[in-house]
Amino acid sequence: MSTGEHLDNHHDSDHPTAKQYVLVGIILTVITILEVGVYYVEALRSLFAAIFLGAGAIKFAFVAFYYMHLKMDHYLFSAFFFGGLVLATSIAIALMAILGAF
Amino acid sequence: MQDIEVEHQESTDHANTLGVDMRKFLMWVFLGSDCLFFGAFIATYLLYRNSSIVGPYPHEILDIPVTSASTFILLTSSLAMVLSLAAFQRGNTSAARFWLFATAFLGSTFLGFQVFEFYHFAHEGLTPKTNLFGATFFTLTGFHGAHVALGVIWLFSLLGVSYTRGIPPEKSMNVELAGLYWHFVDIVWVVIFTVIYLLSSLPPSS
Amino acid sequence: MATHSTAIKGVTERATYTGLMGWITTVDHKRIGILYGCTAMFFFLVGGLEATVVRMQLYSPGMDLVSPGMYNSLFTMHALTMIFLAIMPLGAAFFNFIIPLQIGARDVAFPRLNAFSYWVFLFGALILNGGWLFNTLPNVGWFAYAPLTATEYSGAGTDFFICGLQVLGVSSLAAACNFIVTILNMRAPGMTLMRMPVFTWMTLIISLLLVFAFPVLTVGLIELMFMRFYEMPFFNSNQGGDPILWQHLFWIFGHPEVYILILPAMGIISDIIPTFARKPLFGYGFVVGSGVAIAFLSFAVWAHHMFTTGLSALAVSVFSGATMLIAIPTGVKVLNWMATLWGGSLDLRTPMLWSIGFIATFVVGGLSGVMHASPPVDTQQQDTYFIVAHIHYVLFGGSIMGIFAGIYYWFPKVTGRMMNETLGKWHFWLSFIGMNVTFGPMHIVGILGMPRRIYTYPSGMGWDFLNQIETIGVFIIIAGMLFFLQNAFRSWKNGEIAGDDPWDGRTLEWTIPSPPPEYNFATIPVVHSREPLWDSKHPELGDHLPSVTGASDDVDTESIHMPNASYWPAITAIGVGLGAALLMVNPILSISGVIISIVGVYAWSFEPAAPEGH
Numbered sequence: 001m002s003t004g005e006h007l008d009n010h011h012d013s014d015h016p017t018a019k020q021y022v023l024v025g026i027i028l029t030v031i032t033i034l035e036v037g038v039y040y041v042e043a044l045r046s047l048f049a050a051i052f053l054g055a056g057a058i059k060f061a062f063v064a065f066y067y068m069h070l071k072m073d074h075y076l077f078s079a080f081f082f083g084g085l086v087l088a089t090s091i092a093i094a095l096m097a098i099l100g101a102f
Numbered sequence: 103m104q105d106i107e108v109e110h111q112e113s114t115d116h117a118n119t120l121g122v123d124m125r126k127f128l129m130w131v132f133l134g135s136d137c138l139f140f141g142a143f144i145a146t147y148l149l150y151r152n153s154s155i156v157g158p159y160p161h162e163i164l165d166i167p168v169t170s171a172s173t174f175i176l177l178t179s180s181l182a183m184v185l186s187l188a189a190f191q192r193g194n195t196s197a198a199r200f201w202l203f204a205t206a207f208l209g210s211t212f213l214g215f216q217v218f219e220f221y222h223f224a225h226e227g228l229t230p231k232t233n234l235f236g237a238t239f240f241t242l243t244g245f246h247g248a249h250v251a252l253g254v255i256w257l258f259s260l261l262g263v264s265y266t267r268g269i270p271p272e273k274s275m276n277v278e279l280a281g282l283y284w285h286f287v288d289i290v291w292v293v294i295f296t297v298i299y300l301l302s303s304l305p306p307s308s
Numbered sequence: 309m310a311t312h313s314t315a316i317k318g319v320t321e322r323a324t325y326t327g328l329m330g331w332i333t334t335v336d337h338k339r340i341g342i343l344y345g346c347t348a349m350f351f352f353l354v355g356g357l358e359a360t361v362v363r364m365q366l367y368s369p370g371m372d373l374v375s376p377g378m379y380n381s382l383f384t385m386h387a388l389t390m391i392f393l394a395i396m397p398l399g400a401a402f403f404n405f406i407i408p409l410q411i412g413a414r415d416v417a418f419p420r421l422n423a424f425s426y427w428v429f430l431f432g433a434l435i436l437n438g439g440w441l442f443n444t445l446p447n448v449g450w451f452a453y454a455p456l457t458a459t460e461y462s463g464a465g466t467d468f469f470i471c472g473l474q475v476l477g478v479s480s481l482a483a484a485c486n487f488i489v490t491i492l493n494m495r496a497p498g499m500t501l502m503r504m505p506v507f508t509w510m511t512l513i514i515s516l517l518l519v520f521a522f523p524v525l526t527v528g529l530i531e532l533m534f535m536r537f538y539e540m541p542f543f544n545s546n547q548g549g550d551p552i553l554w555q556h557l558f559w560i561f562g563h564p565e566v567y568i569l570i571l572p573a574m575g576i577i578s579d580i581i582p583t584f585a586r587k588p589l590f591g592y593g594f595v596v597g598s599g600v601a602i603a604f605l606s607f608a609v610w611a612h613h614m615f616t617t618g619l620s621a622l623a624v625s626v627f628s629g630a631t632m633l634i635a636i637p638t639g640v641k642v643l644n645w646m647a648t649l650w651g652g653s654l655d656l657r658t659p660m661l662w663s664i665g666f667i668a669t670f671v672v673g674g675l676s677g678v679m680h681a682s683p684p685v686d687t688q689q690q691d692t693y694f695i696v697a698h699i700h701y702v703l704f705g706g707s708i709m710g711i712f713a714g715i716y717y718w719f720p721k722v723t724g725r726m727m728n729e730t731l732g733k734w735h736f737w738l739s740f741i742g743m744n745v746t747f748g749p750m751h752i753v754g755i756l757g758m759p760r761r762i763y764t765y766p767s768g769m770g771w772d773f774l775n776q777i778e779t780i781g782v783f784i785i786i787a788g789m790l791f792f793l794q795n796a797f798r799s800w801k802n803g804e805i806a807g808d809d810p811w812d813g814r815t816l817e818w819t820i821p822s823p824p825p826e827y828n829f830a831t832i833p834v835v836h837s838r839e840p841l842w843d844s845k846h847p848e849l850g851d852h853l854p855s856v857t858g859a860s861d862d863v864d865t866e867s868i869h870m871p872n873a874s875y876w877p878a879i880t881a882i883g884v885g886l887g888a889a890l891l892m893v894n895p896i897l898s899i900s901g902v903i904i905s906i907v908g909v910y911a912w913s914f915e916p917a918a919p920e921g922h
Contacts, residue, residue, distance in 0.1 A: 018188050025181035029174060036170045039300060049301060056296030059177075060289055067184050067285045074122045076492065077130040084134030087520055087607060088141025092148060095556055098611065098623050101149045117413065117832060119495045124417045127493060131485045135519045142527035142557065146542075153548040230540045234548050237540035241531065259910075 016066055024066045031055050129279050133286050140290050143245060144297060147238040151302050154233035163226055164303035165219075172215035173295045176250075179208035180288045183281045190264075190274040199264055202277070205284065206257035209250055216247045239298065246294060249287045256280045322919040323872040333873040335419035336826055340426050341405030342722065347430060348397035354437075355389035356789065358382045360782055363746070367779040369767035379763035380447035381439075381465065387450035388469070391569065392476050393433045395703065398711045399572035400429070403487055403511045405722060409817035409824060410505045412496025412833045415871065417489040420912060421482055424877035428479035431885025436472025438889065439465050449761065451558050452532070454543035454551035459536050464892065470533045471888040477522050477529075478884060484518035487511055496816070498835035502596070505815045506589065509596050510575030513603045514568050521564035521607070528557030537895075552617050559610035567606045569703060570670075571599065573710020574641060577663040580717050581645055583811050584660035585652025588839060591644040598637030605634040615683045616690045624683050631681035638674055642667060657811070658732035662713030665740045669705025673698055676751070691761070694754025700747040712739070712792075719796075720810045724822045725803030731795035738788030746781030749774040814842035827868040871918045880908030 016024075035055050038044055044051065065071040070078045096102055120127075151160070186201030220240070223229075230240040260280055263269060269276060325333045334340060362382050365373045374382065404422065408415055416422050439445035446469035448456050457466050491512045495504070504512075531542040532554065541547035543554050582589045589595060611619060611627040619627070645667055654660065676698040680686040689695060712735075719727045753774045758765065765771055809818040819841050820829060837843045887901025 015188065015191070016184075018185055021181060021184045021188065025178065028177045028181075032170060032173055032177065035300060036166060039166055045304075048304070052296050052300045056292055059292045063177075063180060063285050063289050063292070067180050067288075068282055074120060074127075076120065076122070077127070080130050080134035081137070084137030084520060085141075088137045088145075091138075091524070091560060091607070092141055092145035095145050095553075096148055098556070098619060099149055099550065099553070100620075101151070117494055117496055119499075120493050122493065124489055124493060127489045128418065128485055131488050131519060132481075135481060135485070135523055138520055139523035139527060142524045142560075146527070146531065146553070146557075149553060150549070153550070155548045230534070230538060234541055237531075237534065237542055241534060241540070245530075 015069060015072065020066065024062050028059055028062060031059055123275055125275065125279055126282070129282050133282065136286065140242075140246070140293070143238075143242040144293065147242055147298060150234040150238050154235045156233050158223075158226055158228045158232070158235075160235055160239075160298075160302045161304055163223060163228055164299055165222075166299060166303060168215070168219070169295065169299050172212050172219075173291065175208050175215070176212045176288050176291050179205045179212070180285050182208060183284050187274065187277050187281050190269055190277050191271050193271045195264065195268075198269075198277075199261060202257060202261050202264070206254050206261065209254045209257065209284075213247060213250055213254065216243065216250075242298070243294065246287070246290055249290070253280070253284050253287055256283065322870065323874070325873050329875075330873070332878050333423075333875045335415070335423050335871050335873060335877070337404045337408050337416050337419065337422060338722075338824065338826075338828075340422055341401045341403075343426050344397050344404055344429070345401035347433070348394050348401060351389050351393035351433060352398070353789070355386050355394050356786070358386040358389065360786065362386060363779045363782045365763060366765075366775050368776065369765055369772055371764055374763070376763040377447065380449075380761070381445035383761060384446045384449055384465075384469075385437075385439075388436060388446065388472075390703070391450065391565070392473065393436065395569050395707050395711070396480070397429060399514070399569075400425075400483060402507070402572060402576065402711075402714055402718070403483070403514075406718060406817060407487065407490060407508055407511055408494070409721070409820065409828060410508050410815055411491060411494060411499060412816050412829060412835065413490065413494040414828050414832075414868070416486055417494055418486050419871045420874050420877045420917065421486050423874070424881055425479045425483035425486065427878045427881030428475060428482065428884050431881055432472050432475030432479055432888075435475055435885060435889050436468060438472070439468040444468070451555075451562065453558075454532070454554040455545070457532055457536070457554075458544065466536065467533075467892045470529050470536070471892055474526065474529050474533075475885055475888045477526050480518050481522055484515035484522075487515045488519065491515075496829075496833050496835050502593070503835060503838045503840075506578035506592070506595055506599075507572075507575035510571045510578070510599055513599050514571050517564040517568050517571075517603055517606065521561045521568075524557055525561035528554060528561070531557075533891075537891075552614070555614050555617060556610070559613045560607070562613065563610045564603075564606045566702070567602055569707050570710075571602070573666060573670075573707045573713075574599070576710045576714040576717070577645065577666050578641075579815065580659045580663045580713055581648050582839075583717075583813055584655045584657060584663075585649050586655070586812075587648065587652045588814075588842075589644065590647035590650075591640075592838065594640050595644050598640040601637040602634060605630060605637070609634055612681060612686065615686045628681050628683055632678065635674065635678045635681070642671060642674070657716075658727065658729055658736060659713045659717035659811075661733065661736045662709050662716060665736065666706060666709040666713060669701055669709060669740070669743065673701025673703075673705050676701065689754060691759055692754040693750040693758045693760055696760050697747050697750035697754055700743070700750070704743050704747065709739075712736075715796075717811070718817075719799065720803075720806030721817055721822045721824070723800055723803070724806055725799050725801075726806050726810060727799045727803060728795050731791050731798075735788045735791040735795065738784055738791065742781050742784030742786075742788055744781075745784055746778050749777050753778075809841070812845075814839040816840055827870055830868075869918055872916060874912070874915060876908050876912040876915065880905050880912060883908055 035052060038048070038051055064081070070081065118124075182201045182204040186198050186205060189195075189198035189201060223236075228236045228239075230236050257280060260269070260277060263276070323333075324330070331339065331343065334343075361374060362379065365371050365379055404416070407413075436446075442464065444464040446452075446465040448462050448466055448469070452466065452469060456462060491504070491508055531540075534540040535542045535544060541549045543549045543551045545551060578589055578595055608630045609627060611623060612631045615624060615627075645663075649664075656664075676694070680689065680695075680698070716727055716732055719725075753771050756770050756774075758769070758771050765775075806822045808821055810822075811818070816833060816835070817824075819833065833840065883901045883903070883905030885901070886904060887898040890898035890901055
């Protein structure tokens with residue numbers, strides 16, 4: 001999320017401009033291409049989990065904060081959405097720990 | 103606490119305590135709930151990822167280049183969606199319709215990829231009955247696909263409404279709601295692509 | 309506040325219906341609340357009869373009243389009916405009727421979605437009970453553990469369980485989303501979060517629990533359904549599946565569900581006790597805060613239902629600790645109620661009796677619950693009658709006591725008439741004695757080793773006498789219920805006229821007529837304190853601000869903007885119910901239900917929600 005802060009510095013409007021939307025789209029595409037590229041680099045294999053989860057989180061954040069306007073919208077919307085997200089993630093991690101699936 | 107009272111209401115019909123759109127709020131609560139829905143499916147997939155006792159196993163069958171293409175298509179459809187909403191909000195109806203159609207079209211293309219993938223897997227011997235990988239994979243991606251299909255129907259309906267009744271800027275919330283749902287489906291796919299495709303399609307390390 | 313005099317009248321007529329169509333098309337939260345209440349009360353009686361047969365079968369060793377198979381169906385249906393068709397919808401009845409009145413609103417945020425929730429609930433209830441028609445009732449216990457639910461071991465009854473609960477889940481989810489938006493976004497001016505009545509707070513918390521917990525059960529049910537219908541290996545250990553995963557998914561939902569059942573009662577008595585003790589709730593912030601703490605912790609205790617499934621020592625410790633922790637906020641609430649009673653000028657009317665009865669019996673159930681936080685104790689008591697005693701002290705002694713307190717308290721607001729005090733007190737004392745006679749001895753037979761879910765038992769185990777007492781207790785409860793039914797029917801039409809504020813109330817619902825007009829508030833009140841009505845009746849105690857304003861008589865109520873009646877919510881709900889029911893026959897057929905729902909949703913989206921032109 002912090003990587004995208006500069007996008008919104010010059011605008012105080014409710015929603016980002018079309019130009020910013022396109023910029024976010026380009027960033028999302030570039031990340032996806034990089035992910036697929038990394039996938040074929042055997043040397044990075046031990047770092048795959050960290051790289052892919054990190055890249056996925058960045059893409060997730062760009063879509064949520066810019067396309068879904070969470071950055072500019074009421075904080076309660078973020079609370080409900082990220083509340084659900086954190087709860088779901090915690091439950092999944094707890095279940096994997098309990099059932100020894102890591 | 104007195105200073106936050108709302109004394110200047112437009113009408114007496116009902117209060118709007120937070121000053122947010124009711125339907126948008128409802129959509130966000132629903133999306134928070136839907137996180138748990140997909141979260142539980144993804145958790146089941148992860149718990150069972152090494153439990154299948156017969157093949158095909160994920161690394162034998164998942165195709166990263168093809169899925170990268172469909173991921174790109176879905177991400178692009180989200181871009182088309184926000185451009186459509188921005189155009190509706192400006193009152194630029196023809197651009198808005200173009201981008202709305204593009205969103206729905208890209209969504210349909212994504213579904214086409216998914217149907218192709220399912221047929222391909224069935225041909226390779228992986229069905230939902232084959233093993234736990236098949237059961238968890240088809241259930242998770244199938245319910246995601248059902249969400250996409252519902253979104254495509256919603257988007258085409260909005261396109262129809264824009265021709266019949268029109269969607270002026272003051273009614274652009276109708277598009278924004280569909281957009282939120284659409285981006286959520288996109289976001290879920292980002293997680294699925296990362297966790298199910300990229301991270302579990304590798305052959306067991308030597 | 310702006311008045312409504314600028315509205316242009318008569319541009320389109322408001323859609324309304326009368327008679328039966330009026331009830332089917334209603335979007336009025338008060339009528340929907342009454343529908344919920346009457347339906348749930350009917351199922352409460354059905355569930356009670358099922359329990360009565362179970363208890364009669366256990367009256368003495370070797371009884372042969374029902375077959376072992378029927379016995380399994382009866383205890384399963386008793387639990388499902390009481391939890392999903394009686395206690396949850398009785399809570400929903402109060403949410404519907406009372407919440408908009410307590411927050412000073414004219415309706416809920418989405419009136420048609422609210423009607424949809426009720427109709428989906430009704431069809432879900434019918435599907436869950438559909439097994440009666442085909443003599444294949446659910447018989448796997450309400451938590452339906454795998455692999456008992458596999459097709460090899462259980463029949464079509466499990467399909468009714470799956471499809472019924474899925475449909476009920478749709479209803480709960482829609483209602484919960486609706487109430488979250490209503491409570492957070494439709495409060496009257498000045499009603500900050502910390503000025504909301506405790507019942508409103510608890511409803512908000514329950515809605516949050518439903519929104520976040522129910523999807524997990526939905527997923528578990530989908531996986532179970534796919535395992536049964538399409539042979540997917542989800543919980544099938546022959547193909548590497550883990551039956552224990554079902555238990556996890558079920559209890560991740562199931563433990564928040566326990567709080568979904570008890571928190572409405574806690575909210576109700578938190579409103580009643582201050583009214584009849586004539587002093588404000590002691591430690592309002594702590595009561596609210598402990599409700600929030602319970603909500604958080606309830607997602608971290610699920611595995612205490614599973615101590616005997618072979619969890620790791622670490623997992624057992626974590627869940628044991630979290631379970632002990634969740635007792636603290638519950639205890640805080642009990643202390644606050646006691647402190648509210650302390651030094652109050654108590655008025656022991658019927659609602660107050662039920663509330664005090666709640667505290668007494670709920671504490672017993674709460675304490676036996678804390679015992680189960682200890683893994684060795686829990687392992688000893690697993691699947692014995694001690695557990696049955698515990699849940700009935702919590703659900704009957706807690707939830708049902710609180711719900712009856714609420715019924716006696718708000719009946720005058722709903723009907724405009726008082727319930728009879730004498731009959732009410734008979735009802736209370738018979739229920740209170742009856743429930744202790746029925747469920748108290750279960751603690752002892754449980755410790756003596758009597759397992760739950762057995763259709764009969766041999767004599768000479770030391771269980772005979774206690775089982776006889778338990779069965780006699782059921783008939784004491786039934787006698788109490790007869791007093792209630794007679795009281796309710798008689799008072800509905802012929803009770804003493806209640807007036808706006810029969811109990812010298814403290815919150816906004818008592819500022820308006822009983823029964824309330826369709827628009828509830830002629831003008832939306834402006835709230836300046838936590839107990840607006842009480843403070844406006846006692847300006848000498850307050851901070852010299854009028855605590856509730858805007859109740860002027862000269863408002864043109866004709867011009868109040870109310871939503872149109874609509875039959876599309878009911879039709880959409882029929883589609884949902886039909887689709888789920890036909891899934892059991894043939895998935896292709898259930899497409900017809902989907903089509904009806906889609907048509908319903910389109911028509912719903914395009915019809916005007918309210919008369920146009922305002």
